[in-house]
Amino acid sequence: MGKMTLERIAELAGVSRSTASRVINDQDGVRPEIRRRVLDVIDVTGYVPHAAARSLAGQRSRILGLAIRATTEQVFSDPYFAGLAQGVSQACNDDDQTLSLFLLQSAAGREQLPARVLRSKLVDGLIVTATLMDDPLLWQLTESGIPLVVVGEVSDPGISSVDADNRGGARLAAEHLLAIGRRRIATVTGPMRSGAAATRRVAFERALAAAGHPLDPQLVVESDFTEEGAYTATQRLLPLEPDAIFAFSDRMAVGVVRALQVAGRSVPGDVAVVGFDDLPPARASTPPLTTIRQEVEQTGAHAVRLLLERIQAPDAPARRIELPTRLVVRASTSVSDLVGTDS
Amino acid sequence: MGKMTLERIAELAGVSRSTASRVINDQDGVRPEIRRRVLDVIDVTGYVPHAAARSLAGQRSRILGLAIRATTEQVFSDPYFAGLAQGVSQACNDDDQTLSLFLLQSAAGREQLPARVLRSKLVDGLIVTATLMDDPLLWQLTESGIPLVVVGEVSDPGISSVDADNRGGARLAAEHLLAIGRRRIATVTGPMRSGAAATRRVAFERALAAAGHPLDPQLVVESDFTEEGAYTATQRLLPLEPDAIFAFSDRMAVGVVRALQVAGRSVPGDVAVVGFDDLPPARASTPPLTTIRQEVEQTGAHAVRLLLERIQAPDAPARRIELPTRLVVRASTSVSDLVGTDS
């Protein structure tokens, strides 16, 4: 079986290239009987259109890029990215797109992106995540004119974005900790250059203040979304004797718990701990973590949908989607409830 | 600045398309002076050739695929993949290739690969890793005729592959444990369906036997390369009171250490622990791990090199590269040497 081309398929099915093309792209205007014939031939030959040819002629590569602005190390150790990648990848498959992953680790890598990837029209659009507030990378990409969707918070409303409802999530955490009677509440945040972290922090403060128990600034320690970072951050917190700690991710919460346990504090007895994300580490932790659940995979899926829309209609106004968060109570805040309130 | 094409560049430089093409592809046969002129124009305009057009005309996409046969979860939590991806990615950049990552999680995903990716000629070649012994996926890929390089062990010598010297590494571990006087030596292995795990296990057994201290089969527990898995595996080992445990990865070694500590055994006092890989977890662990160092990033780089060779000369015989391993002694096996023998 020599190399298969549209031409060849058409010939085998006894139709023209055009008709074969219509069938393949599932366009209408082909008599059902003929469509069948072509489909049969495709089936038998296992023909798959040549990506490059399609891309060249159709001005569209059907490749979407997922660009993560973090070190390889971070990307491959943070379960958040696993979930996101999973969601994005799934959605791409469902939509017959291929996904290409770009790790924007080094400055060099970041420069390659616009050049090699964008100008060469390799991808039709880009999903970017883990960007900083007012990230210059974002300007660059916007200027380059490529369809873009950010996963996370963005300051520029002209950019489409998807994220969890960070504000609502942080509020849930605050209310829960107050509800179980904690008053010396601390928080281990993500880096303030991260939009999500900034948003959560502000919302957390507001919620506590609104309830009449303003957050003591001393009890706020900025960290970096890693377990190690949270571990040392917590050590700084220990002398201040908080009775609750809200960590901005489950992974950090694990670090928090470890630091507390090493220092002889019991969780949740002495200190209640709340995480964020509800990814695998939350359940695996001892004790299992109370956490703010966000639907990471869905976030990825929505990002793809939004991006596809942008590609189709580049001039439509940008949109932002915020996915709801939910409080999941487990043992790290609730003695009476060791069994957990998992759904 | 309208859309730039080779044609346009040629025109601006006052030469023909052919000449401009020669300059871009760095072929010789162009007068230096003219070459300069073209390069200048390219520089000024920021022209980058259209990937699809190039691919279509040149029969080569300049895209390499990295396919990992594991769940998204595993991929994004095992530091080994981080290192490998890093190495591969780097090498691709250096060679002006773009990298595309494929996670072969579901059976569905695995079927997409040959169809959408290979038959469509999206990638020029594939680096595959985390395959099983005699993985049907591998036959499929070989049959499809795509240039292929496996990272890991393969039974079929017709397939090029790169890996650490697992045999040598395991031997080093065995010799070290014997050298520090341990005799009741246990091992927590990876799944035997993994070639690397199988190889290490056999080599470990042989080395111990050769030294006159054959491995007690009871002290061999098969696990799954995760920390959790190693944790429970170690618990099964505890009643048998080993005085040393060789884990097939650093991550597993961390689980081993944790299980030992929870059970009140001291490391290395009661039990010495050796890991494999020398990736970040090895240093981060308390105590830091003695481990068998392998150069993961280099493995990735070699894989790219090998793949590029295969693409150029598909009929050249397959090659296998084994990268040397090295013993790195840290506190998990050596009380006297708490400072470590790090290089």
Add this chain to the structure above:
DNA sequence: AGCCATGGTGGGAGCGGTCCCAGTTCATGA
């Protein structure tokens, strides 16, 4: 002086699709 290698250079023919438009067929309504 005439001739042929030789290093440069330009033009044309694809690569394998998509898309537009013109042509064909056939049922419909006047």
Add this chain to the structure above:
DNA sequence: TCATGAACTGGGACCGCTCCCACCATGGCT
């Protein structure tokens, strides 16, 4: 019965690049 147009179908012109080959000056030979 014939015009009318909707429903299909086929052909050709690209998309932007690479590659092959013909072409053109040179300059060293005989």
